[in-house]
Amino acid sequence: MARRRAEGLPAGFYDRPVVQVAEELIGCTVSYGECSGAIVETEAYHDSEPACHAFVGLTPRTETLFGPPGRAYVYRSYGIHALLNAVCEPEGVGAAVLIRALEPIAGIEQMRARRAASGAQRLGDADLCSGPGKLTQALGIELTENGGDLRTGPIRIEPRSEGWDHPVVIGTRIGITKAVELEWRFSVAGNRNVSRPRP
């Protein structure tokens, strides 16, 4: 059997309940330009709960969220950071998985250079992509990538490599003020790239 080529996840992967997709994205690979990393932390958001941007309904901002699954939703947070999400569930449902942290795989020196250019002082490997704002900085992802197809790029998400076997920890989402009780955060147990606070 031919070795699997690096290619996007199947088209139907994202067209499922967002919490399930969030868990299964752990271990998958995000790549952009020369840089790539394994997803070690995610959170799910759904228009049925108030922490989700799509809770307010269809607006210019949430257009991507309500669009077809498998696209990138990139938005600016706190006026400073770009945050990367994977749109899920059928078109017409506003749901997405926030990619919160990566374990760097390729392009590490470029990641370090970009993080340094953004003013970061701590630049160990575990400081490059250990947060949703950090990883977009490190990869150089901007708001212009909003709406891009995650199967074909420029931002691409690829399946887990064979033999991925790390326990996943479930917990509550971080940094939100509404629907704080939902346990929709997933992370790789003990991984140093997971953002703080660790579950």
Place this chain on the structure above:
DNA sequence: CATGGGATTGACT
């Protein structure tokens, strides 16, 4: 058209 609030990070007490 004015206002206010963030799915964050880094620096500082």
Place this chain on the structure above:
DNA sequence: GTCAATCCCATGC
């Protein structure tokens, strides 16, 4: 532990 930086956009007048 606290706090400011800084942009987009939803909301309300």
